[in-house]
Amino acid sequence: MNAQSDEQLVDDLRLGLGSAFASLYERYKQGIYSFCLKLSADRFLAEDATHDTFIKMQQNIHTLNDVSVFRSWLYTIARNQVYKLLHKNKSNGRLTDDLVWSDDNPDIALEASEEREIIAQCISALKPEYREVLTLREYEQLSYTEIANITGNSESSVKSRLFKARQALAVKLKPFFKR
Amino acid sequence: MNHEQFQELVNLYIDGELDDKQSADMFLHLSICDDCRNYMSSSLRIRSYYQQEELEEVPVSLDTRVCESAGIRPITTTRRNPLSPLWYTRILIPLPAAASIAFLILVGSLLFSPLLFEEPKQHSENQIEMLSKMPPEFQQKMQFFQ
Numbered sequence: 663m664n665a666q667s668d669e670q671l672v673d674d675l676r677l678g679l680g681s682a683f684a685s686l687y688e689r690y691k692q693g694i695y696s697f698c699l700k701l702s703a704d705r706f707l708a709e710d711a712t713h714d715t716f717i718k719m720q721q722n723i724h725t726l727n728d729v730s731v732f733r734s735w736l737y738t739i740a741r742n743q744v745y746k747l748l749h750k751n752k753s754n755g756r757l758t759d760d761l762v763w764s765d766d767n768p769d770i771a772l773e774a775s776e777e778r779e780i781i782a783q784c785i786s787a788l789k790p791e792y793r794e795v796l797t798l799r800e801y802e803q804l805s806y807t808e809i810a811n812i813t814g815n816s817e818s819s820v821k822s823r824l825f826k827a828r829q830a831l832a833v834k835l836k837p838f839f840k841r
Numbered sequence: 842m843n844h845e846q847f848q849e850l851v852n853l854y855i856d857g858e859l860d861d862k863q864s865a866d867m868f869l870h871l872s873i874c875d876d877c878r879n880y881m882s883s884s885l886r887i888r889s890y891y892q893q894e895e896l897e898e899v900p901v902s903l904d905t906r907v908c909e910s911a912g913i914r915p916i917t918t919t920r921r922n923p924l925s926p927l928w929y930t931r932i933l934i935p936l937p938a939a940a941s942i943a944f945l946i947l948v949g950s951l952l953f954s955p956l957l958f959e960e961p962k963q964h965s966e967n968q969i970e971m972l973s974k975m976p977p978e979f980q981q982k983m984q985f986f987q
Contacts, residue, residue, distance in 0.1 A: 680913035687907060692896040699897055709903045717910050781890045799856065800891035806856070825852040832883035839886065 669729045676723055687716055690733075693802070694740045700797045701744045703786045707751065711743040718743070731811070737802070738812045741794065748790060777838075784834045792827035799824055842870075848880045855884050 666674075666685065674682035694715055699708035718739050726735055785793060798809045806817045813820065850867040853859040859867065871878050908915045934942075 680911070683911050684908075684913055687911075691899045691904075691907075695899045695903070696894075696897040708897075709900065709906075712899070712903060713906050713910065716907050720911055777886075778890060778893075781887060785887075785890075796887070796891075800888050801894060806858070821852070824856070825849055828852060828855075828884045828887065829848060829880065831887055832880045835883050835886065836879060839883070 668732045672723060672726065672729050672732055675720065683716075683720055686719070690736060691716070694736065697737065697797060697802065698740055698744050700785075700801065701741070701790055701794050702748060703793075707744070707747050711740060711747055714743045714747075715740040734804075734808055734811050737798070738814075741812055745790070780838050781831075781835065784831055787834075788827060788830065792823060792830070795820055795823045796827050842866075844874065844876055847871075847874065847877050851877060851881045851884065855881075855888065 668686070668689075671682045671686050671689075675686065691712065695708055695712045698711040698715070699705060702708050702711065715736065719736060722739075726732065785796065788796070794813065795809060798804045798812060804812070806820050809815075809820045810817045815823075847867060847870045850859060850863055851871075854864055854867055871881060905915055
């Protein structure tokens with residue numbers, strides 16, 4: 663059986679078909695949940711953000727003008743939900759471009775022994791805004807343009823953030839990986 | 842150009858946004874600069890890390906919550922137990938192939954079945970000799986098991 667395209671499912675969802683919602687949820691739930699988790703580094707918050715994302719998708723599907731950008735649109739909602747909840751929980755300091763690392767950045771990476779664990783710790787210590795561009799670029803493999811659409815920034819800002827995030831990580835990882 | 846600018850080129854190179862001329866300049870610099878090489882290798886390490894990452898499994902409780910809020914019937918999905926992946930592995934094969942395998946198993950089991958072809962067990966001389974050397978009560982037990 664051929665899977666329905668996003669466009670078809672969005673049309674069906676606009677008609678109020680519950681099955682269309684279920685199909686879209688099944689198709690994107692892991693991606694959205696993983697994205698929220700990587701962005702927030704908090705399972706409970708990621709669950710709430712994922713829940714709110716799909717409910718907003720259902721409620722606001724009529725506002726989506728260009729169905730071909732559904733995926734980016736959904737990730738934009740997820741991103742906004744994560745920041746909304748982070749702000750609500752006050753676990754996130756305000757971002758300035760000079761500040762790449764989170765305030766609550768512990769030296770926990772120093773205790774890590776395995777390579778992946780070390781990298782994961784360093785990434786999770788980044789400010790959410792930097793984790794966001796890294797995740798969208800490296801994990802979701804989105805283009806600069808798509809990332810710019812999702813984050814609401816210019817492409818040059820996306821490039822700059824990616825650069826700063828990678829640069830900060832390189833400095834942080836240097837003691838662990840001499841070569 | 843300074844290190845910062847070369848590292849920006851590395852950033853673009855990793856994202857496939859650098860042209861050939863700039864790539865050549867960047868590699869020339871990398872050949873003599875440890876810091877920029879370190880930046881490059883670190884960025885590639887991060888990429889490799891993300892590429893090996895798997896999607897997170899969504900908790901069942903979240904499925905239930907979303908379905909309730911959306912007013913749809915709960916979604917039932919079969920979840921794989923990570924401890925027994927082989928048990929849940931499904932292999933798709935054509936029906937004729939499956940029938941042939943089933944036939945071969947059936948014929949094979951008939952060919953090697955001891956019930957059909959093996960003659961009734963006869964005690965060898967060795968067994969009888971060993972049995973006769975055992976204490977009488979033990980002999981009785983052994984005969985019972987045979």
